[in-house]
Amino acid sequence: MAKVVQFDAVGGPETLVLRDISVAEPGPGQVRIKVKGIGVNRAEALFRSGTYFEQPTFPATNGYEGAGIVDAVGPDVKDFAVGDAVSVAPAFSLNNYGFYADTALAPAAAVIRHPATLSFEEAAAVWMAYLTAYDALLGTAKTAKGEFVVIPAASSSVGIAAIQIANMLGAIPIALTRTSAKRTQIEAIGAPHVIATEEEDVVERLAAITEGRGVQVVFDPVGGPTFAKLLQAAAPRARFMLYGTIGEPTVVPHFPVFTKSLVITGALLFNTTFDAAKLKAGVEWVVKGLETGELKPVIAKTFPLEQIVEAQRYMESNEQFGKIVVVP
Template structure:
């Protein structure tokens, strides 16, 4: 049997409960993964509360788009993997049916990559979503190069911190944006070349100062909303803005007559592309090996405490690191 987190109605963390279900055999081309740990992501909270942009069929819906574990069984015609291989989930098709909030799950073999050597289980559970999103937006979409000045909003969050580290690894210049001056030292320690605290300075003026008057080459907007207008002004003519987040629920006015290339980015654009996933995995492995990429962990909970893990996330008690649940 497998312990699985399910919910039968939309609502707060209390709607989740742990049940036991038979362990499913992997189909052709699939693997079964014995989950060791998974991370709590904003999408999980949206799905549980009924605010998800995708349909969540009730009752008995599952959660979880990120996790790490060990290959436990191979389906027919599955090649290139062995039982006992430690892996990271790169995508969970039908997360409402076989999400990672469980002791076991099955996924297509193409949706796992080898776990980087040197990563602990809790770090491995928390690395893929944030780092693949930041890498996909900055490298694959925006074409980030050494020397580029990269403006990163919501920099203290998981994707923001990943973007700082990835920019450093490439040789770009990450400029972090945060709403709170108190987070400045922490972001500098995390690798930001400069930090702009919007409770103290104007974004446009500060970016001009840190870029010698030219503006940012790339803007990674993880917030969107009305504040994006200032980010457009902070970018250099001919620069690139990638909107990859939705932390501000207010409408985002579409920039008109702007000399920027503007992209909207969602991570599944690349995490479902086997060729790009291979590049992502290679970059991730190199970064971990060099010590350049390392996810921050906030708090670790046990599976039986998954409700508390969601409460912790909703109350904003996390410090920017990921919340991880061990199984």
């Protein structure tokens, strides 16, 4: 029997229940993993609450990210063997697989051999954040050396990944955070510029940082009132990528968009992870950064699996700096 988190109705974190259930033998194209670390993501809270782009089928599982040891492989799986240390990329539907568990099936196409330098907790904190930022900054924006990259919600795991990736590309990250409370931490992970949006004039600060040239790339999960300020501070033909829904409704003023020929688009992790060739390229790029130390996940706090409700409540508090990890 395995310990698996399930929920029977949409709602708050309290709907998550830890149950003892049997986990099947892996079928074709599957591996079974003894889970040692689980990454907690906002997408999973949206799925749990019924506000995600797909609705849960009950009893529902949850969890896009896990790391652990392969303990069984499907009959046609050749790339992995029992005993391999692996982690999992979000390349599947949460209605088909879930890693809030101590044992879980995974599609072999989503399984990755992470660098040996990573602990299981660190490996569980990599793929959602770093492939989200990789997909947007490389795949969509084609960010170039020397460009200014604005990163709202900079203390999130994706924000931290974006700061590190921008630096790896030779771009210049400008981190946005609501207050100065996390400024020192954000600077410590590589942001040369930090703007506290509730304390500073965002447009004025961006003009000063860019010496009036404007910003070229914006990677934004927040939107809301600050979005219009970022449009005002943009350089001609700047690229804006929206990838989340954690802010207030976003109003887009028309004049800066068409007078500067701005591009506003969505950035979706699954454009990379659901494409085998793109996923392979993304994993190789991220692994290179992990091996050189240019990319390194930051773990905010760990919880035991029995405290999955508390882990999701902590995530929804927005108090964390980095990734929340659960350990079975």
